[in-house]
Amino acid sequence: MKSLPISKTLRKRINPAIVMLLGYLAVIGVGTALLMLPISHSVHQVSFLTALFTSTSATSVTGLVVVDTVQTWTVFGRIVILCLMQIGALGFMSFTTIFFFIMGRRIGLSQRLLIIQSINLHDIQGAIRLIRHVLVGTMMFQGLGAIALWIRFIPRYGLLNGLGMGIFHSVAAFANAGFDLFGYDYPLTGLTSHKGDGFIVITIMVLALIGGLGFFVWEDLLQSRFRFRKLHLHSKLVLTTSFWLILVGWVFFYVAERNNAYTIGEMGISRAMVVSLFQTITPRSSGFSVVSQGQLLGVTRMIVMILMLIGGSTGSSAGGIKNVTVGILFLSAINYFRGKARLSVYGRSIPTSQIKSALAITTMVLCVTLAGSVTIALIQPDIPFSAVLFETISAIATCGLSHGITGFLAPVSQVLIILFMFFGRVGIMTLGMAAFLKHNAVEKTKYPDTWVMMG
Numbered sequence: 528m529k530s531l532p533i534s535k536t537l538r539k540r541i542n543p544a545i546v547m548l549l550g551y552l553a554v555i556g557v558g559t560a561l562l563m564l565p566i567s568h569s570v571h572q573v574s575f576l577t578a579l580f581t582s583t584s585a586t587s588v589t590g591l592v593v594v595d596t597v598q599t600w601t602v603f604g605r606i607v608i609l610c611l612m613q614i615g616a617l618g619f620m621s622f623t624t625i626f627f628f629i630m631g632r633r634i635g636l637s638q639r640l641l642i643i644q645s646i647n648l649h650d651i652q653g654a655i656r657l658i659r660h661v662l663v664g665t666m667m668f669q670g671l672g673a674i675a676l677w678i679r680f681i682p683r684y685g686l687l688n689g690l691g692m693g694i695f696h697s698v699a700a701f702a703n704a705g706f707d708l709f710g711y712d713y714p715l716t717g718l719t720s721h722k723g724d725g726f727i728v729i730t731i732m733v734l735a736l737i738g739g740l741g742f743f744v745w746e747d748l749l750q751s752r753f754r755f756r757k758l759h760l761h762s763k764l765v766l767t768t769s770f771w772l773i774l775v776g777w778v779f780f781y782v783a784e785r786n787n788a789y790t791i792g793e794m795g796i797s798r799a800m801v802v803s804l805f806q807t808i809t810p811r812s813s814g815f816s817v818v819s820q821g822q823l824l825g826v827t828r829m830i831v832m833i834l835m836l837i838g839g840s841t842g843s844s845a846g847g848i849k850n851v852t853v854g855i856l857f858l859s860a861i862n863y864f865r866g867k868a869r870l871s872v873y874g875r876s877i878p879t880s881q882i883k884s885a886l887a888i889t890t891m892v893l894c895v896t897l898a899g900s901v902t903i904a905l906i907q908p909d910i911p912f913s914a915v916l917f918e919t920i921s922a923i924a925t926c927g928l929s930h931g932i933t934g935f936l937a938p939v940s941q942v943l944i945i946l947f948m949f950f951g952r953v954g955i956m957t958l959g960m961a962a963f964l965k966h967n968a969v970e971k972t973k974y975p976d977t978w979v980m981m982g
Contacts, residue, residue: 705814
């Protein structure tokens with residue numbers, strides 16, 4: 528797929544980062560206003576902060592909540608949350624493209640630039656065709672998931688309510704959003720109430736995995752007819768890093784938690800293996816959980832936090848630093864100690880500018896995570912720092928897994944979590960976009976080289 532050059536004039540005339548920033552702010556604002564309407568909530572009153580937190584969490588496809596979704600929001604409120612998750616998953620500009628299609632308007636070069644940036648692609652050629660395939664593929668996977676879950680939910684929730692449950696959880700799983708409606712019996716139980724139902728667990732896991740692969744990977748797999756050697760380098764890196772992260776995480780979780788009676792210790796081997804696989808995939812941004820995160824062993828929680836930070840794939844609904852970014856850094860480190868000047872993967876060389884971009888994005892995310900965790904810990908010293916760190920990483924990585932402290936956060940801490948969720952969805956994409964648009968910047972001044980001591 529050959530990339531078409533983007534002129535400097537077009538770059539100056541359109542700032543995709545600003546457009547995306549304002550777009551997501553507008554969506555969050557509208558969502559907040561709708562959730563504050565009396566028709567949206569079943570409780571007597573919902574505060575502005577609660578509505579803002581929920582709207583931001585849904586738009587950023589995170590899944591952290593301060594109130595139980597099913598016990599707080601009415602059917603209308605849940606539909607609002609569902610729409611926010613869908614917009615957040617596909618990207619603001621992807622949704623705008625739908626209206627262009629409906630209105631029959633021609634999509635110009637400037638709109639195409641905004642579209643490809645909204646889904647983290649750097650190739651204008653074929654962007655509209657890709658968006659069409661994304662929309663069709665999203666509706667197909669979510670539709671199949673909704674039907675499968677609906678059939679399973681009918682005996683417990685009834686025909687009509689079961690359909691609503693199926694649609695909501697199919698969209699939430701595919702969007703890697705993590706919202707659930709399982710709090711009928713006890714609030715904030717999550718998927719733990721259905722951890723014994725392998726069909727539901729596997730369906731949600733598969734939807735989350737497909738949604739986290741990325742739109743470009745779907746297209747590439749179809750065009751290559753699922754032949755690995757014909758895939759683009761990006762798709763190869765996504766599939767390779769995803770495979771190893773899932774395999775290593777799966778084995779580690781099972782071995783570490785096998786004797787923990789509060790998680791998988793009392794399960795049979797097959798069920799424990801399924802739960803372990805689910806708990807390895809879900810930290811990569813989906814946010815669903817079949818075991819309580821607070822009951823995991825300390826070393827397991829550390830691995831979960833690492834998986835949350837890594838996240839899913841570029842161009843997907845998943846958050847985090849992204850697996851390709853981490854994969855490039857890992858391979859660069861190996862390449863450096865092997866004494867090679869250039870990084871080569873699958874017969875292709877990775878430009879030094881991309882390695883620098885990966886390092887810059889990772890460094891920025893780690894700094895924000897550390898600063899945010901320390902700030903919240905200083906505001907609320909009664910909460911263990913490990914729980915604060917877990918919650919902060921979950922927000923920045925737009926994962927949605929919780930240590931159980933979200934509802935107990937002070938208003939100031941909730942505002943910080945809102946900012947972290949927004950940064951995780953828009954800020955990381957903006958960093959990647961800035962690196963893409965500016966990697967050819969010319970340095971006007973060049974200073975002499977020198978060496979500093981390291982290590």
